Amino acid sequence: MPVVYITGTKQGVGKTALATALFQNLIRPNGIAHLVKPVLSIEDHQPDTADPDSEYYNKINPGNLTPKGFPLYLTSDQLVEDATIPKKISDGIRECYSSEDLVIVEGPDGLYDESPSTLVSAQIAASLEAHVIGIVGFESSCNPESFLRAGEAFGPMLDGFILNNVPLHKTHQATSQIAPEFIAKGIPILGILPEDRSMLAPTVGDLAKHLSAEYLSSPEKSDELVEHIMTGGWFLDHGSYVFSRRDRKAVVTKGDRPDIQMAALKTSTVCLVLTAGQFPIQYVTTQAEHEGIPILLVETSTIETLEKLNSLADTTSVYTPQKTQRFAQLLLEFCTQEFLRNFSQPPVE
Numbered sequence: 001m002p003v004v005y006i007t008g009t010k011q012g013v014g015k016t017a018l019a020t021a022l023f024q025n026l027i028r029p030n031g032i033a034h035l036v037k038p039v040l041s042i043e044d045h046q047p048d049t050a051d052p053d054s055e056y057y058n059k060i061n062p063g064n065l066t067p068k069g070f071p072l073y074l075t076s077d078q079l080v081e082d083a084t085i086p087k088k089i090s091d092g093i094r095e096c097y098s099s100e101d102l103v104i105v106e107g108p109d110g111l112y113d114e115s116p117s118t119l120v121s122a123q124i125a126a127s128l129e130a131h132v133i134g135i136v137g138f139e140s141s142c143n144p145e146s147f148l149r150a151g152e153a154f155g156p157m158l159d160g161f162i163l164n165n166v167p168l169h170k171t172h173q174a175t176s177q178i179a180p181e182f183i184a185k186g187i188p189i190l191g192i193l194p195e196d197r198s199m200l201a202p203t204v205g206d207l208a209k210h211l212s213a214e215y216l217s218s219p220e221k222s223d224e225l226v227e228h229i230m231t232g233g234w235f236l237d238h239g240s241y242v243f244s245r246r247d248r249k250a251v252v253t254k255g256d257r258p259d260i261q262m263a264a265l266k267t268s269t270v271c272l273v274l275t276a277g278q279f280p281i282q283y284v285t286t287q288a289e290h291e292g293i294p295i296l297l298v299e300t301s302t303i304e305t306l307e308k309l310n311s312l313a314d315t316t317s318v319y320t321p322q323k324t325q326r327f328a329q330l331l332l333e334f335c336t337q338e339f340l341r342n343f344s345q346p347p348v349e
Contacts (some may be wrong), residue, residue, distance in 0.1 A: 001099045004129035005157075007107040007121050013137035014164045014327075017318045018051045019104050019201070020060055020304075021328040033102040034064050038089040038124070039079060040071040041108070043314045053106060056319040067092035073102065079108060080116040090127035113149035122153040131342075133190065134161040140170065142178050159342070160188030162335065167195045182315045192336030198326040201225040202316040204271045204294050207250060210312050211305060213273065213296035217282070223320045224270045226250045229309060231302060232260030243267040252305055255297065257283050269293055274303045 004022065006013040029267050035057035041281055051071050058064045070092060072085070079085060091273065097103055110117035125132050132154045137144065142163075151158050161182065166174045166220060171194065177347050179189045186334055205222035208215065215222075228246040232253030243251065244267045251264040251271075255278025265287050266271060272295040274280055280288075318324070332340065 001063060001094065001097055001101060001103060003093070003103045003105060003128045005072075005105045005125040005128060005132045006130060006135065007109055007111045007154075008135045009111045009137060013110075014162075014318075015083035015106050015136050016056070017327040018133070018162065018164075018331075019106050020056070020134050020318075020324045021331055023061060023104055024324055024328045025331065027275075028270055028311060031102070032063070033061070034097060035061060035104045035105040035106070035251075036066060036093065036096075037071050038067070038092070039085075039108050041079075042073050042075050046202070051290050052317070052319060059319075060321060065096055066170070067096040073251065075119065079120055084122070085120065086123040086127045089124050093128060103128075106329075111150050112146045114146070118153050122155075122157075123136075123171060126156050126330050130157060131159050132157045133159055133169070135162050135313060136161050136165040136171065137145075138163055138174060140173065140183075144181045144185045144187060146149070147182065148187055150185055158188075160190040162191045162193060163189065164193045165195050165199075166192055178242065190329065190339040191332050193330045197227050198225055198328060199318070199323055199330075200313065200316065201227045201248075202312050203320055203322075206295050206312065206316055207271065207273065207309075208294075210315055211273065211296065211298045213298045213299070216274075216295040216297050218292050218294040219290060221271070221294050223322065224248075225320065225322050226270050229306075230264075231306060232257055232264070235244075240266045243269065245269050247291055252302060252309075254278060254302055255280050260286065260343065265293060271296055273298060273305060275300060275305050 006019050023035055028062050029090050034312055035050060036051050054066065055070060093103060107121045108117045118183055134324060163174060174192050177207045179192060184191050203222060204224045204226060207226060225248060228249035230249050230251050232251060240263045247268040248270050250273055251262045251269055252273040252275065254276050255274035258281050260265060261272055261284045272294045275298055277299045
């Protein structure tokens with residue numbers, strides 16, 4: 001049973017995005033792939049709450065199987081101190097899947113040498129005879145020595161590291177300074193992925209939930225990504241010209257401004273957010289339905305709504321097919337050809 005094991009430095013560095021993107025790009029004729037997260041930290045999620053990563057795995061892969069009792073809800077101390085955990089995870093996975101299935105495992109956080117979970121993570125990967133990929137969130141102070149010592153725990157299982165979410169103005173530092181330092185220490189760099197607006201973008205559904213908004217049209221478009229937010233007002237230029245400056249945007253304006261709403265609908269608008277609890281005229285609603293553009297209605301004023309959107313980024317997630325596809329495109333564009341070839345067929349056991 002070929003197993004790809006993904007580990008990362010900390011929560012939010014891109015493990016789930018990587019796992020789902022690899023799943024989308026695996027070319028396995030007549031084969032089956034599954035995604036599984038065997039461990040969930042009680043410090044991050046209470047046992048009586050569902051794991052959003054596992055739920056998303058099942059969403060993008062309707063045939064996904066999960067071993068009985070997974071994920072295991074553990075404290076950090078339990079993960080480190082219970083010596084039976086690696087075997088329990090390995091046994092659960094081997095009992096659930098056939099020898100022909102490819103399994104992508106999202107391992108625990110803590111890919112650095114001071115982390116107690118690094119050794120446990122390596123033991124889990126070894127028990128599964130897995131190919132290991134580490135993903136590291138970009139930091140200007142990335143220390144190759146720390147990751148080298150962490151990598152030694154995985155030994156030859158470690159295929160290499162992916163450096164993720166590199167800001168545009170830090171690209172030169174990442175490619176000419178940090179990556180060569182890793183390589184000089186014997187740490188393969190599989191890819192350097194840039195910071196990407198789509199991966200940071202909220203969805204229409206995120207906006208609606210954050211603003212406690214009511215859908216007036218096209219609720220089925222809740223997974224659409226919102227890459228910009230604009231507001232309507234008095235323009236010196238024609239409204240359509242102003243709104244055409246940004247693609248894939250949400251436009252926030254009062255419900256009694258059909259001129260602004262219609263101007264926005266003529267451009268690349270993902271949704272309208274109408275404020276002050278004022279319903280639009282029917283002409284606007286009909287046009288939005290025709291274009292398949294959601295209209296969200298909120299009770300707050302335009303200023304209050306925009307102020308509330310300042311904290312929207314704190315609630316966004318990777319759990320959308322569009323983000324999975326975008327991350328897959330980033331892998332294809334910025335990862336090494338050798339790394340990509342390994343995922344054009346099942347890894348050799």
